[in-house]
Amino acid sequence: MSAKYDDLNKAQLIELLEKRDRTKKLGLVWERDEIAADQAIDENFIACEIVPELSDKSAPWANMVIEGDNFDALRWLRMTLSGQVKCIYVDPPYNTGNKDWVYNDRYMDPEDRFRQSTWLEFLYRRFTLARDLLAEDGVILVSINDDNRAVLELMMDQAMPGMRLGSLVWRTRDTTSAKGGNFSDVHEHILVYAKPNFIFTGNQKSNKKYKNPDNDPRGIWNVDPLTLAFDRNDRERLFYPLHDPKTDIWYPCDPDRVWAYASKERLKPGQKTRSDTMEAHIENGMIVFPERQEIAVWNSKEEVLSAIELGNVPVTPRDKKPLIRIDTDPDFWVGKKVGFGRPGFKKFWKDLRSHVSPLSSWIARMNEEELDDLFTLRTSSGGAGTNEIQSIFGRKAFQNPKPKALIKQLVAQAASSGDMVVDFFAGSATTAQAVMELNAEDGGDRRFIMVSSTEATEGEPDKNLCRDVTAERVRRLNASDDPKYADLAAPFAYLRTREIAFEDLDYDLDPKDAWAALETLHALPLTIYDTARPWNAHEGEAVTLVMVDRYDAALLDWLSDRSRQNVFVYAWAPGQLARELAGVEVEIRSVRDTLVRNFQQ
Structure with a gap:
């Protein structure tokens, strides 16, 4: 073996x-x-300690910045926020070498033939944890370059089976330099993996093209094509000349795109159709015939053939292919009024299945034309992210950040007011600023959790990216005098991950760290635990949290004065507390057992 x-x-x-x-x-x-990999998840317990001097604004804090390895942070978040996150956006390392990723010093060996495997395994462990954070209507959006898109997508198919929704493509820069093979690599991808109930916001469709010139009581309408993408060989019964009984004008059928509805004249006795016949639609005023058009009458077959030869017959609107040909029964058209226009179908605004345009997979440039039936995200080049960093810090505090406009539009499409947004490769906190700006614009209260490491190395032992860039960006936006940031506000708690051996939990898990975990578990904003008090309470709108460090008789009076519905009382020794509170109908839980059970789910 x-x-x-x-x-x-x-x-x-x-x-x-x-x-x-x-x-x-x-x-x-x-x-x-x-x-x-399995052992690593439960190798030790993770606590998160609030660092008050690095937090911003006063408690309670609805937002978080977490300093630490994101594997540890995700384990803590899975314990406290499982199934509660609406949107996760990450811009992970692209596996391009150690120059762009401090983790490469530990995880990437250029000489290792399993170099790709190391990168994939690093991300796989994190994405499987992130998957458990998502709500049933949640989504994760992952940026990746073209070189690594295929392998990352296959890996995510395994990490998030059945969740792949698609991908977005955006142009990163304006330059057209070739990377090789005369191929210009100026685009990146955003992979989209979603839970079953997720939908993008899209955009409200415009009804500016819908009119009601005939005062139809059914409301405003637009003209849709009256054909299907089948040729006369595929749908022989749908290939026939269409007659307008009011004007006695006939319209030839496109041999390559037959009519969308069957004619009752072509049905077999007793045969039924799924929808109304063409004649029924005409009677119901659903077919729009041209009002102004060229009309021809050919009095002999020779005149028909001459018109075909000269190209003086109705043609298709786009590619101008003749609709009357030698092989489409030229005898039929002799003596009939032939219309050169194309009939259409009335599409009423009220009958649309949705008044929302779906999100396009193509992220357009600012100056590109809009598409009528799709909502297209728009962004400038990738360099806009660097300009934004310089505007806030006065220097290039972070290399190659994504443009804020890109992330902001993604978050707007994926998260509404009250939703939680997570970025566990937070870097320069572009995602946090996107959330702040959206809240300022629509009055929403989206919350964010930014996870970032120190990225300290042997050469830079004092480096702390999380403290000096991730959190600092939000601090500066909160305090900025710049008018464009005047309405931005996001108080946040700064937390630092800490590993604790399970056998040492009873001794090393500080009450204040347990309190932060329990508040997060019950969707409460974070507060500072008062160690001087025998018990702490946090009364939220929907739930009340109590953690008892040592019993005090005042707790009984406090509970008696309140409705005990949705009151959760936690204690280190729940059995002892239950005896002290005998007769009080309140649920008492073990601090240790609750956290360990959630951590090892």
């Missing part, structure tokens, strides 16, 4: 074999140690 498995017991070997039996054989495969 390989030495790789020498340390595994029988149960672990069976678990590994069962997992491999369940693994799909078709798709992306990378080198990974599944047992090591």
Whole structure:
């Protein structure tokens, strides 16, 4: 047996074999140690400590900036926010070498033939945790370059099975320099993975093209094509000349695009159709015939053939193909009034399945024309993100940030007022600013959680990206005198992750850290735990949280004066507290057991 498995017991070997039996054989495969990955999740407990001097504005804090390895932060968030996050946006490292990613110093070895596997495994562990944060109408949006899009997408298919919605494409810069093969790589992708109930906001459709010139009581309408994308061989019964009984004008059918509705003249006896016949639609005023058009009458077959030869017959609107040909029964048209216009179908505004245009997969440039039936995000070049950083910091405090306009529009499409937005590769906190600006514009109260590491190295041991860039950007926006930032406000708690061995939880889990976790678990903004008090309480609009450090008789009176509906009382020794509160109908939970159970879910 390989030495790789020498340390595994029988149960672990069976678990590994069962997992491999369940693994799909078709798709992306990378080198990974599944047992090591599983053990890493529960290797230790993660606490988050509020750092008051690095937090901004006064408590309670609805927003968070978390300093630490995002694997640790995600484990803490899964314990406290599982199933509660509406939108996650991340711009992860692109696997382009250690010059752009401090984690490469630890995870990436250019000489390692499993270099790609290391990157994929690094992200896989984080995305599987992030998946558990999403609400049933939640979405995760992931930026990636063209070189790594394919492998990342395949990996995410495994991390988030059945959740792939699609991808967005945006042009990152205006330059057209070629990367090789005379191919200009000036675009990136945003992968979209969503839970079942998620929908993009889209945009309200415009009804400016809908009119009611005939005063139809059914309301305003527009003209839709009256044809289907089938030719006469595919739908033979839908290939026929169309007659307007009011004007006695006939319209030839396009051999390559037949009529959308059957004619009762072509139906077999007793045959029924799924929709009304063409004649029924005409009678109901649903067919719009041209009012001003060229009309021809050919008195002999020779005149018809001459018109065909000279091209003097009705043609298709776009490619100008003749609609009357030698092989489409020229005899039929002799002596009839032939219309050169094209009939259409009345589409009423009230009958549209949706008045919202779906989001386009193409992110357009600012100067591109809008599409009628799609809502298109718009952005400037990637360099706009650097200009925004310089405007706030007065220097290039962060390399290659995404443009705020891009992230802002994504968040606007994915998250509404009251929703939680998470970025666990927060970097320069562009996502936080996007949330702040959206709230200022629509009066919403979206909340954000930004996760960032220090990115300290042996050469820069005092570096702290999270403190000096991620959090600092929000601080500066909160305090800015610049009129364009005047309405921005996002008080936040600054938290720092801390590892605790499970066997040491009873001794090392500080009450203030447990309090922060319980507040987050109950969707309450964060406050400072008062260690001088025997118990702390946080009364929210929908829930009241109490954590008892040591029993005090005043707690009984406090509870008696309140409705105990949606009151959650936590204690380190719940059995003892239950005896003290005998007769009081209130749910008492164990601090330790609740957090550990949620952490190990």
